[in-house]
Amino acid sequence: MNPTLEMQPSISLEVRGLRKSFDGQPVLRDVNLFVEPGEVFVVMGPSGSGKSVLLKHMVGLEVPDAGEIRLNGEILHELGSLSQYRVGMVFQSGALLNSLTVGENVGLYLSEHHLGSSAEIAKIVAQKLKIVGLKDIEHKFPSELSGGMKKRVAIARALVIEPQLMLYDEPTAELDPLMAVVIAREILRLNQTTHSTTIIVSHDRELAFGIADRIAIILEGSILVVGTPDEIRSSSNPLVQSFITASVSKDRIDV
Amino acid sequence: MFHNIGEMLVLFWRTIRAWRNCWSQRRKILDQMFEIGNASLLMACVLSLFLGGVIALQSGPVLRDRGLVSLLGGLVGLSVAKELAPVMISVLIAGRIGSSMAAEIGSMKVYQEVDALRTMNINPTHYLVLPRMVGILVMLPLLVVLAVLSGWFGGALVAANNAEIALSFDGYFNNLRQVVDVNDVLSGLCKSVAFAAVIGVVSCHQGLITQGGPRGIGRSVTKAVVNSIVLILILDYFLTRLLMIFDR
Ligand SMILES: Nc1ncnc2c1ncn2[C@@H]1O[C@H](COP(=O)(O)OP(=O)(O)OP(=O)(O)O)[C@@H](O)[C@H]1O
Ligand SMILES: [Mg+2]
Numbered sequence: 001m002n003p004t005l006e007m008q009p010s011i012s013l014e015v016r017g018l019r020k021s022f023d024g025q026p027v028l029r030d031v032n033l034f035v036e037p038g039e040v041f042v043v044m045g046p047s048g049s050g051k052s053v054l055l056k057h058m059v060g061l062e063v064p065d066a067g068e069i070r071l072n073g074e075i076l077h078e079l080g081s082l083s084q085y086r087v088g089m090v091f092q093s094g095a096l097l098n099s100l101t102v103g104e105n106v107g108l109y110l111s112e113h114h115l116g117s118s119a120e121i122a123k124i125v126a127q128k129l130k131i132v133g134l135k136d137i138e139h140k141f142p143s144e145l146s147g148g149m150k151k152r153v154a155i156a157r158a159l160v161i162e163p164q165l166m167l168y169d170e171p172t173a174e175l176d177p178l179m180a181v182v183i184a185r186e187i188l189r190l191n192q193t194t195h196s197t198t199i200i201v202s203h204d205r206e207l208a209f210g211i212a213d214r215i216a217i218i219l220e221g222s223i224l225v226v227g228t229p230d231e232i233r234s235s236s237n238p239l240v241q242s243f244i245t246a247s248v249s250k251d252r253i254d255v
Numbered sequence: 256m257f258h259n260i261g262e263m264l265v266l267f268w269r270t271i272r273a274w275r276n277c278w279s280q281r282r283k284i285l286d287q288m289f290e291i292g293n294a295s296l297l298m299a300c301v302l303s304l305f306l307g308g309v310i311a312l313q314s315g316p317v318l319r320d321r322g323l324v325s326l327l328g329g330l331v332g333l334s335v336a337k338e339l340a341p342v343m344i345s346v347l348i349a350g351r352i353g354s355s356m357a358a359e360i361g362s363m364k365v366y367q368e369v370d371a372l373r374t375m376n377i378n379p380t381h382y383l384v385l386p387r388m389v390g391i392l393v394m395l396p397l398l399v400v401l402a403v404l405s406g407w408f409g410g411a412l413v414a415a416n417n418a419e420i421a422l423s424f425d426g427y428f429n430n431l432r433q434v435v436d437v438n439d440v441l442s443g444l445c446k447s448v449a450f451a452a453v454i455g456v457v458s459c460h461q462g463l464i465t466q467g468g469p470r471g472i473g474r475s476v477t478k479a480v481v482n483s484i485v486l487i488l489i490l491d492y493f494l495t496r497l498l499m500i501f502d503r
Contacts, residue, residue: 061370083376095371109375161375
């Protein structure tokens with residue numbers, strides 16, 4: 001049996017008192033979050049507010065200056081304790097391995113962990129690529145793809161892991177509106193079929209309000225507000241309102 | 256450079272402990288071996304041909320003046336096998352292969368590919384460092400053997416063709432065979448194994464600690480090459496001293 005198809009219980013994620021600065025410049029100041037098992041949790045916030053840094057802490061790629069991350073109540077000190085969970089992460093930049101083809105990238109998890117023959121892996125790879133709307137590009141190299149295609153390949157690569165905890169950094173940022181909807185549906189479907197805990201960082205308000213169970217808005221390194229989409233929409237906080245309703249229209253620009 | 260030596264030793268130790276993964280990484284190991292051989296075989300032989308040649312050229316006339324030219328084969332043979340081939344080929348490989356290791360791993364670090372490996376639970380030491388380490392540990396001594404042979408040959412060519420030396424091929428190689436022992440070649444190979452480990456560890460370590468963008472990669476490459484060469488030359492002295500003890 002293919003061990004990747006085993007269902008495993010989803011996990012909760014807790015962030016407590018997280019602080020991080022780079023070269024004396026504080027990026028995260030006291031972040032506290034609790035993400036329920038199986039929840040779709042969206043983190044929104046302006047550019048440079050520390051969203052990507054927060055996400056990296058959640059998978060142990062950055063070490064906190066203070067505070068802790070807990071997966072199912074266990075402290076995530078170092079990577080060692082991550083290996084007992086299956087975690088998928090879609091990096092903002094995609095982070096595909098440039099020396100490998102698309103097919104090898106998507107199948108990397110399976111081939112490195114010896115989860116299946118090469119024919120089986122090729123089949124899973126094709127199937128996951130199809131989910132993100134890509135076909136017959138297994139033999140291309142990442143440098144031959146557009147930004148949005150790279151992002152979709154990165155999503156396919158994370159889908160292969162069939163993760164219990166799935167983190168997306170700006171999954172729809174480089175996609176056209178139609179593809180963004182397709183990806184949003186896939187994120188939801190993955191969440192519903194595998195009950196994976198899903199954390200999404202995004203500026204995409206439609207995505208956030210469309211699929212989130214709860215939304216957090218992060219501003220200058222601390223959480224401004226957490227709530228369901230309805231609670232966020234009806235928030236009386238002017239910062240929240242300006243962030244979620246900001247829009248451009250030609251006749252409103254003061255010259 | 257020296258404050259990183261602790262980290263490098265840790266990386267080396269982790270790589271050694273990962274030896275069991277050699278089999279599962281065999282394709283990447285073979286790729287690395289091919290790349291090293293392909294990039295450097297010809298260069299190493301040509302370099303060494305001239306090394307042997309220049310020693311013969313420098314010392315041949317001096318020996319002839321004193322009536323000792325029959326010792327030239329042994330002189331060139333020993334200096335190439337014990338010192339020049341291992342050190343010079345290692346320096347060459349530090350420049351060619353060390354730089355590309357640091358650049359490859361460094362760009363993977365900068366573009367978050369190493370992070371991506373970690374999230375997929377793929378150990379970068381197994382995936383990136385081990386194949387490169389094994390590749391260079393196997394290939395460098397091999398290159399050194401070939402370089403020793405071509406260095407000897409280069410010395411013979413010069414000895415036979417230079418009018419001031421005029422020592423026949425037979426005369427040269429007869430003396431070489433008398434003087435040079437298998438142990439002399441082996442001691443050169445021992446050194447080259449140590450130098451290979453230095454190049455592999457220093458370059459992979461530099462790659463993995465790369466920060467920033469393209470400029471950071473450039474800095475890592477320079478450091479990898481310079482630090483490898485410096486360490487090789489320092490280590491060379493102490494290894495020579497150590498091997499002298501065993502020679503007795
Ligand atoms: N490795 C690092 N070294 C130094 N500073 C960093 C590092 N990573 C992030 N930063 C800083 O942390 C801050 C937050 O970065 P982060 O990437 O988390 O922003 P973000 O919220 O994801 O923004 P965006 O929406 O544009 O992706 C930025 O000011 C950035 O300069
Ligand atoms: Mg970001």
